[in-house]
Amino acid sequence: xxxxxxxxxLAGINNQNFLMRDRxxxxxxxxxxxxxxxxxxxxxxxxxxxxxxLSFGLWKKESHDGQxxxxxxxxxxKYDSKWEEEVAKLPVxxxxxxxxxxxxxxxxxxxxxxxxxxYPLDTILKQSPIEDRLGGRPVVLVAGPDGKSxxxxxxxxEDKDIELFRKSGSEDFALVDAxxxxxxxxxxxxxGPETGKCMPELAGIKDYWFDWRNYHAxxxxxxx
Amino acid sequence: MRELKSSGFAWILFGMLVIAGSSLFFIPAxxxxxxxxxxxxxxxxxxxxxxxxxFWTVIALCGTVALAVWQWKRVRRWQRLWLAAGVLLMAGSTxxxxxxxxxxxxxxxxxxxxxxxxxxxLDAGEMILAVSVGRDARAYPIRxxxxxxxxxxxxGGLPVTVTY
Numbered sequence: 001x002x003x004x005x006x007x008x009x010l011a012g013i014n015n016q017n018f019l020m021r022d023r024x025x026x027x028x029x030x031x032x033x034x035x036x037x038x039x040x041x042x043x044x045x046x047x048x049x050x051x052x053x054l055s056f057g058l059w060k061k062e063s064h065d066g067q068x069x070x071x072x073x074x075x076x077x078k079y080d081s082k083w084e085e086e087v088a089k090l091p092v093x094x095x096x097x098x099x100x101x102x103x104x105x106x107x108x109x110x111x112x113x114x115x116x117x118x119y120p121l122d123t124i125l126k127q128s129p130i131e132d133r134l135g136g137r138p139v140v141l142v143a144g145p146d147g148k149s150x151x152x153x154x155x156x157x158e159d160k161d162i163e164l165f166r167k168s169g170s171e172d173f174a175l176v177d178a179x180x181x182x183x184x185x186x187x188x189x190x191x192g193p194e195t196g197k198c199m200p201e202l203a204g205i206k207d208y209w210f211d212w213r214n215y216h217a218x219x220x221x222x223x224x
Numbered sequence: 225m226r227e228l229k230s231s232g233f234a235w236i237l238f239g240m241l242v243i244a245g246s247s248l249f250f251i252p253a254x255x256x257x258x259x260x261x262x263x264x265x266x267x268x269x270x271x272x273x274x275x276x277x278x279f280w281t282v283i284a285l286c287g288t289v290a291l292a293v294w295q296w297k298r299v300r301r302w303q304r305l306w307l308a309a310g311v312l313l314m315a316g317s318t319x320x321x322x323x324x325x326x327x328x329x330x331x332x333x334x335x336x337x338x339x340x341x342x343x344x345x346l347d348a349g350e351m352i353l354a355v356s357v358g359r360d361a362r363a364y365p366i367r368x369x370x371x372x373x374x375x376x377x378x379x380g381g382l383p384v385t386v387t388y
Contacts, residue, residue: 005383007376010326012256014267018326019256020374020387028271031387037264038271049384051355056363057348060341063361068344068352069375070337071368081350083370093261146349 001044015093015214032215053206054149062186092210100221103210108150109219110204112137116219118212119204124150127224128173129164131155139202140164144185145172152204153187157197231298238291242310245284246317248277253320274321281318288314333372338362357382364388 004024012019017032027039034046052059059066071079080086092103101107107118113135124130128143128150140155142164155162164183167174175183181192188198205212213219255262255270262270292307299307341363346352352363357380364375369388376385 006385008374008385008387009324009332010330010373011324012326013258014256015262016258018373018387020385038268038275046385049355049357049382051353053351053353053366055348056344056346056350056352056365059352059354059363060348063341063354063356063363065359066341066354066356066361066363067338068341068346068363069365069368070339072331072333072337072372075331075371079367079371081367083367087370091259093259148349148351 001041001046016090016211032211048203050201050203052149052151052201054144054151055146058144058146058149058185092208094214095210096213099209099213100223101209101213103208105209107207107209107212107221108141108152108204109207109212109216110134110139110141110152110202111216112139112154112202116212116216117222118207118209118216118219119222121150121206123222123224129166129175130222130224131164132222138162140199141204142175142185142187143173145174147173149185150204150206151185151187152202153199154202155199157194157199162194162199231295234291234295238288238295238307238310241284241287241291242314245281245288245314248273248281248284249317249321252277277321281314281321285311285314285318330371330373333375336375336377353386353388355379355384355386 006022006024008020008022008029010018011021011028014030014032017030020029020031021027022029025040027036027041029036029046034048036042036044088104095103101118101120106121108121108124109116109118115135117134119130119141124141125143125147128141130141132139138155138161139152141150141152143150155164163178164175167176167182177183177192177194179192181189181194183189186198187201189195252270252274255266288311292311295307296304346365351366353366353369354361354363356362360380362377362379364386366388369375369386374385374387
C-alpha cells in the first residue's frame with residue numbers, strides 16, 4: 001500500500017472468514033473484503049490479485065515451470081485432505097432462510113460493474129459453458145476438463161461478443177465458438193478465426209451461499 | 225489483640241475491578257469467536273476494547289493486587305480464597321489480553337518454501353490456489369492453506385498475501 005510492503009498475520013475469526021493484522025502498522029483487515037476496518041490504515045483497501053482456484057493436474061499442464069508451496073514440516077500432520085467435508089459439517093454463523101439456495105451450497109460468486117450474482121457450482125459443472133449478462137457485460141463460466149475447476153471470463157474481445165458452446169460429444173467440456181473454432185480452458189482460441197486471442201479472466205470467487213449472500217445483500221442467483 | 229476490620233467498600237471495589245478488568249479480555253474474546261455472527265458494530269466494539277485492554281488490564285491488576293494485599297489480614301481464611309481467585313482471574317485476563325491465541329491454533333508460515341512442480345507430490349485432483357505474475361507461476365495447495373490461512377509471498381516481484 002502506498003509503496004510499502006505489508007506482512008499479514010492471522011488475528012481473529014470473522015463470520016467464518018478471518019481478520020488479519022499487518023506487522024507494519026497493526027491495522028486490522030477483513031479477509032473477505034481486503035478492507036482495513038480498524039487502526040492507522042482504516043479505510044484502505046487491498047487490491048485483489050488475479051488468481052485461479054483449480055486442480056493441481058490442470059495447473060501442472062498449464063505451468064511446466066511452476067513452483068508449489070512446500071509443506072511446513074512440523075505442521076504437516078495437521079493438514080487435512082478432507083477439510084472440505086469437515087467444514088461442511090460445521091454450523092454457519094448466519095443463514096438466509098427463504099432464499100434460493102441452502103447455506104452450504106457452493107457457488108461461484110461474480111461481481112461485474114456493480115452487479116452481483118451467485119452461480120451454483122453444480123449448475124456450472126452440468127451446463128458448462130454458461131453464458132450470462134451481468135452488469136451489462138457478457139460473461140461466460142466454464143468448467144475445466146477435470147470436471148471440477150471453474151474459470152470465469154468476459155466473453156468479449158475487441159468489442160466482439162464470443163459465443164461459446166460445448167463441443168458435441170466432448171466429455172471433457174471442450175469449447176467451440178459459433179464458427180467452430182476451439183477454445184481452451186485458459187480462455188484462448190486454439191483454432192478458427194480467433195486463434196491466439198484470449199478472453200479477459202474475471203475474478204469469480206468460490207464460496208458458500210451463506211457467506212456470499214452475507215456480503216452481497218442484493219445478489220441475484222443464476223437460474224436456468 | 226486488635227482485629228483489623230475488613231472494609232465492605234474494599235470488597236465492592238475489588239469485585240468491580242475484577243469484573244471490569246477481566247471484561248476487557250472476555251468481551252472481545254466472546255465477540256470474536258467461531259460460529260457466532262459478528263455484526264460490524266459488535267466487531268468495532270470488540271476491536272476498540274482490545275485496543276485499550278493491554279494497558280487497562282495492567283491498571284486493574286495493580287488495583288486488585290493492592291486491594292487484596294490490604295484486605296488479606298482483615299478477612300477470614302475462607303474469604304481469602306475469594307481474594308486469591310479474583311487476583312488470579314485478573315492476572316489471567318491481563319496475560320490473555322496480550323495473546324494472539326489464533327496463531328496457537330493455526331501456526332503461521334514463517335518463510336514459505338517452494339518445490340518445483342515436477343517434484344510436488346500432490347494428487348492431480350487436489351485443489352490449489354494459483355497466482356502467476358509475468359513468468360512466475362505459483363501454486364498454493366488448499367489443503368495447506370486451509371490450515372495456515374495466510375501466506376505472505378512475492379510472485380514475479382509483486383508482494384502478495386494468499387489467504388484462505
